[in-house]
Amino acid sequence: MAQATSVERAGGWVRETIDIGDPAGGHLAALAFGPRERPLDALVLHANGFNALTYRTLLEPLAADLRLLAYDHRGHGRTTLPADPEGRRDWTDIAADLVAVLDRTGGPPVTLVGHSMGGTSALLAADLRPARVRNLVLLDPVILPPEPRPGGHSALAEGALRRRATFASRGAALASYRGRGAFRTWPDAVLADYVADGFRDGPEGVTLACTGAWEASNYRAQGHDARGALRRLSRPALILRAGQGSTCHLTEGPSAAVTVETVPGTTHFLPFEAPERVRAAIREAAGGPRS
Structure with missing residues (x-):
């Protein structure tokens, strides 16, 4: 399914690429953690605007015992699949990428671990490929009220469009973000x-891999039926909410x-605020006997 593209390793992880057969070309960029001889235990899906490497410190302590694969969604990180924000109405494209990965993954059914958009996408994919999913750990997934307010995500979308996209260097971006706002x-x-x-x-320094337009389109494209997928779910799921x-x-x-389960003292960024609770959930879901 995946091929290693470098020997970059730290704490038991390596960069890989995944060809999902997209007719437009490109690939998913992934990080593989844990023993390479072990069947895949879990797929890890990140939040809107993030990337797989953001979860490295969460996942590395699990690499001694579990085989994990975390990839960058289209429009994010190092993934090179096309990401056109025009006309998007839902997250079926993100879920379809996960389905393609599941279809190319050998071995027994896997645990799906997803944060925010990644959690909702995992839920949608499990609805489409239940036989390939063992169980789910969903970290503050986006599940809207039964009757969401119109334009409920418009403020987040507008914020994404206003976000500064270019810095002189990664160091400058890091200094700008540290201790501020959502960070x-x-x-x-x-x-x-x-x-x-x-x-x-880029020619002017470094530029956000996830463009403001793509991030905003993810906030606005809420036409998928997460609640319906949850009702139809035939696999065990643990939802850790902020x-x-x-x-x-x-x-x-x-x-x-x-x-x-509501995790006290956390915000939407609970994977980074309560990593031990999240790791325990992943260990319990992915570490037991498998059929």
Whole structure:
């Protein structure tokens, strides 16, 4: 399924590429953690505007026992698949990429771990490929109220369009972000990893890999049916929702298979604020006996 593209390793991870057969060309850029001889235990999906490397410090401690694959969604990080924001109505394109990865993954069914948009995309993909999914760990997934307010994500979209796109260097971007705005609760190592793969080199310095237009389109494209996918879910799922400002508008699951837990003292960035709780959830979901 995937081929190593470098020997860049730290803590047991290596960069890989995944060809999902997109007719427009390009590939998904991925980070593989853990023993290469072990069947894949879990796929990890990042939030809108982020990249796989942002979750390195979360995942590295699991690499001694689990085989994990985290990839950059189209329009993010080092992935080179086309990302046209025009006319998008939902996240079916993001979910379809995950389905393509699942279809190319050998071995037993895998655990899907997703944060925010990544969690919702995992839920949509599990609805389409239940036989390839063992269970799910969803980290503050975007699950809107039954009757969401019109334009509920417009402020986030406008903010994405106004975000500064170019800096003289990654160091300058890091200095600008540290301790400010949405990044104020992020550990330095997480922020440095976000910046490392969140920018691409250009003639004027470095530019955001995820453009403001693409990030904004993800906020606005809410036509998918996450609640319907959750109701139809035939696999166990644990939802860890933020204690403050959660994007998951659920307090309990629609069935006994879905557990919803609010993690006190966390925001939407709970994977970085409560990493031990998240790691424990991944270990429990992905580490047990598999059929």
